[in-house]
Amino acid sequence: MSQEDHSKTWSHAVIDMEWGMKSSITVIGTGRMGSALAGSLLQAGYPTTVWNRTRQKTDPLAKLGAIVAPSIDEAVHASEIVIVNVSDYEATETLLRNDAIGSAMRGKVIVELTSGTPSGAREAAEWYTRRGASYLDGVIMATPDYIGTDAGTILLAGPRAAFDTHGNVFRALGGNVQHVGEEPGRANALDSALLALMWGALFGTLHAIAVCQSEEIELDELARQWSATAPVVDGLVADLIKRTSAGRFVSDNETLSSISIHQGSMQHLMELMRSRKIDGSVIDGYDAIIKRATAAGHLHDDFAALSQFLAVGK
Numbered sequence: 001m002s003q004e005d006h007s008k009t010w011s012h013a014v015i016d017m018e019w020g021m022k023s024s025i026t027v028i029g030t031g032r033m034g035s036a037l038a039g040s041l042l043q044a045g046y047p048t049t050v051w052n053r054t055r056q057k058t059d060p061l062a063k064l065g066a067i068v069a070p071s072i073d074e075a076v077h078a079s080e081i082v083i084v085n086v087s088d089y090e091a092t093e094t095l096l097r098n099d100a101i102g103s104a105m106r107g108k109v110i111v112e113l114t115s116g117t118p119s120g121a122r123e124a125a126e127w128y129t130r131r132g133a134s135y136l137d138g139v140i141m142a143t144p145d146y147i148g149t150d151a152g153t154i155l156l157a158g159p160r161a162a163f164d165t166h167g168n169v170f171r172a173l174g175g176n177v178q179h180v181g182e183e184p185g186r187a188n189a190l191d192s193a194l195l196a197l198m199w200g201a202l203f204g205t206l207h208a209i210a211v212c213q214s215e216e217i218e219l220d221e222l223a224r225q226w227s228a229t230a231p232v233v234d235g236l237v238a239d240l241i242k243r244t245s246a247g248r249f250v251s252d253n254e255t256l257s258s259i260s261i262h263q264g265s266m267q268h269l270m271e272l273m274r275s276r277k278i279d280g281s282v283i284d285g286y287d288a289i290i291k292r293a294t295a296a297g298h299l300h301d302d303f304a305a306l307s308q309f310l311a312v313g314k
């Protein structure tokens, strides 16, 4: 883009002349993630309009050739595809779900990439669909630096036809963009599931660090031992999902470890943490699940049997 392009003003004519037939796209919200999304679309040659509450955050995108819409109404009107990436669904609702914007929805594809809950996605899907738009609700399983790269993962839920029609647009955002089903809450549900898995590992790491520090073991040593045992943990996670899916809870000759084996080692960890005055509340939570399973007679079952004891009151 030349220097003159940096000073583009709001004009559909500019879009028509310079970008030809590629779908026009609006990105609402140009924070860290929204800027990365808009930047990738520009890089891929899509005519991109942006709008952000704090206007100066759109300056770097304007320098890359984005049109900066002067108002949110005009931003929505500008494009057939509207990607939203603000901090939460409450912000999206305040910005878009009103009569003025609602009347401009017919025929548009709304792609909500803000993080939220499955019920929030279902409620939004109903609102946009009632006004004649196609609604895709997605989650970004990556940090902004992955956007536009082959490793960028985005999961989208909603009408398959809208996903297929605009596949090229989504591929510009990341090499691993998948449609995970028509039910609009599925992407957010998967997001929460994968984050639960991630936080298990991250908070587990905090406990491991606290144990090592209290026992004066250098963290370099922890790093070495963790990388050696990581494949074992990966194998246990895969096995847990597989056995739960098949309902194979009773220990058999393929069982890798029973609940009782984990329970014994967990008692050692709890004793160490108590003696070193490390906060054991998270581990107490794990122990409570094991106690429920034990009370129901499952102590010697496969570890996967614990999956039946997460429901409160069981």
Ligand code: NAP
Residues within 6 Å of the ligand: 029, 030, 031, 032, 033, 034, 052, 053, 054, 055, 057, 085, 086, 087, 088, 091, 094, 095, 113, 114, 115, 116, 140, 141, 142, 143, 144
């Ligand atoms: P961010 O840099 O803090 O940007 C937040 C954006 O939301 C800004 O554009 C902000 O506008 C806008 N916003 C907030 N409240 C608003 C309101 N009431 N009205 C209008 N605009 C409002 O956050 P981010 O990292 O880009 O994250 C954005 C979304 O992506 C979040 O849902 C996040 O969970 C998701 N996400 C982020 C990452 C990541 O690694 N960053 C990864 C996966 C998913 P102003 O500039 O005016 O404040």
